[in-house]
Amino acid sequence: MRKEANPTMNEYLSDHVHLTDDGTAVVILDQTQLPCRTEYLTLRTAQEMFDAIRLLQVRGAPAIGICAAYDLYVLAQQVSSDTPEAFLTQLRQQADYLASSRPTAVNLSWALNRMLDIAAAQTSIADMLSALHRECIAIHEEDIAMCRAISEYGLTLIKDGDGILTHCNAGPLATSRYGTALGPLFLGKERGMHFHVFSDETRPLLQGARLTSYELSRAGIDVTLICDNMASLVMKNGWIQACFVGCDRVAANGDTANKIGTSGVAILARHYGIPFYVLGPTSTIDLSCATGADIPIEQRDPEEIKQKFYAEPMALPEVKCYNPAFDVTDQSLISGIVTEYGICRAPYTESLRTVFAQKTAGQSGEGRNPL
Numbered sequence: 001m002r003k004e005a006n007p008t009m010n011e012y013l014s015d016h017v018h019l020t021d022d023g024t025a026v027v028i029l030d031q032t033q034l035p036c037r038t039e040y041l042t043l044r045t046a047q048e049m050f051d052a053i054r055l056l057q058v059r060g061a062p063a064i065g066i067c068a069a070y071d072l073y074v075l076a077q078q079v080s081s082d083t084p085e086a087f088l089t090q091l092r093q094q095a096d097y098l099a100s101s102r103p104t105a106v107n108l109s110w111a112l113n114r115m116l117d118i119a120a121a122q123t124s125i126a127d128m129l130s131a132l133h134r135e136c137i138a139i140h141e142e143d144i145a146m147c148r149a150i151s152e153y154g155l156t157l158i159k160d161g162d163g164i165l166t167h168c169n170a171g172p173l174a175t176s177r178y179g180t181a182l183g184p185l186f187l188g189k190e191r192g193m194h195f196h197v198f199s200d201e202t203r204p205l206l207q208g209a210r211l212t213s214y215e216l217s218r219a220g221i222d223v224t225l226i227c228d229n230m231a232s233l234v235m236k237n238g239w240i241q242a243c244f245v246g247c248d249r250v251a252a253n254g255d256t257a258n259k260i261g262t263s264g265v266a267i268l269a270r271h272y273g274i275p276f277y278v279l280g281p282t283s284t285i286d287l288s289c290a291t292g293a294d295i296p297i298e299q300r301d302p303e304e305i306k307q308k309f310y311a312e313p314m315a316l317p318e319v320k321c322y323n324p325a326f327d328v329t330d331q332s333l334i335s336g337i338v339t340e341y342g343i344c345r346a347p348y349t350e351s352l353r354t355v356f357a358q359k360t361a362g363q364s365g366e367g368r369n370p371l
């Protein structure tokens with residue numbers, strides 16, 4: 001990715017995942033160290049790559065997919081095999097290992113399968129490596145374009161001066177550039193618009209506190225950090241005109257898996273009559289999941305609840321914890337699903353299928369809303 005001279009926050013962060021100049025390693029901005037420390041990690045081994053995703057050093061559905069694509073290209077260069085068939089077998093094993101790092105964000109398996117398909121279409125190992133190199137860069141650059149298109153459509157849903165509530169982080173750090181839920185806010189800022197963002201801190205890993213408020217405040221976008229249990233009051237006060245959230249997997253009927261707590265925000269928004277929008281690229285839609293019940297929900301280490309961000313444990317070691325990383329928002333609570341092809345409205349089973357038909361036809365989604 002090009003480094004912009006005097007980059008804006010948006011441009012600066014779009015390089016948070018990239019290949020080294022010689023293409024033999026992946027460099028990521030370690031998101032577990034933000035906002036206090038800006039530290040980069042260089043990933044060369046499958047274990048380092050698996051851990052980086054598992055530990056949320058790189059996170060966010062699109063960003064995970066982009067990173068995994070780069071990861072697989074780097075690992076492909078390390079495969080020693082005599083035949084294309086043996087090469088592909090070893091590559092599939094590496095892809096399966098990376099895919100096992102986190103189950104919910106469909107972009108991870110989507111990106112890895114796309115890389116495997118392009119490799120399988122080649123007839124020599126040299127051609128496989130060239131194709132993998134082109135494909136991982138294409139996945140990254142397409143995500144920039146998708147997030148830009150999502151931002152345009154999302155911006156049509158809000159007006160200058162609006163209050164927006166968001167949950168977790170779906171900005172450039174979770175994607176490539178702009179982001180999904182935060183994309184319209186970055187784009188609006190570029191056009192001189194002003195918004196008042198209320199960012200849920202998003203326990204237990206505090207992506208909203210550590211990442212969203214970092215991205216927005218450094219970009220000069222007004223942001224107020226709140227505890228997750230304050231969302232109801234800020235909505236009741238009339239400070240919120242829309243809720244924008246990202247997504248990790250959208251089922252065929254529109255049920256959406258996103259960071260734990262999202263479904264609660266959607267229920268509150270419905271209670272207060274506030275529109276609730278999911279924003280995400282079509283690479284996050286999984287038509288093979290009929291409903292949200294089919295989406296695997298990642299269960300994470302209970303220590304993230306009791307200890308992770310405290311000088312000392314906040315609960316006795318013997319206390320059981322339940323730590324699902326995501327929940328599913330019922331499609332009936334979603335006002336619209338904003339993709340790079342436009343704003344999908346209910347019934348989502350039909351509108352999401354229309355979007356996929358366009359995508360399959362290779363039509364550009366920019367600039368029109370066919371839905």
Ligand SMILES: CSC[C@H]1O[C@H](OP(=O)(O)O)[C@H](O)[C@@H]1O
Pocket residue numbers: 056059060061062167168169170171174175180181207245246247248258259260325
């Ligand atoms: C633009 S997708 C971002 C999505 O991913 C986050 O999960 P995590 O931080 O665990 O990777 C969260 O669900 C965001 O909405």
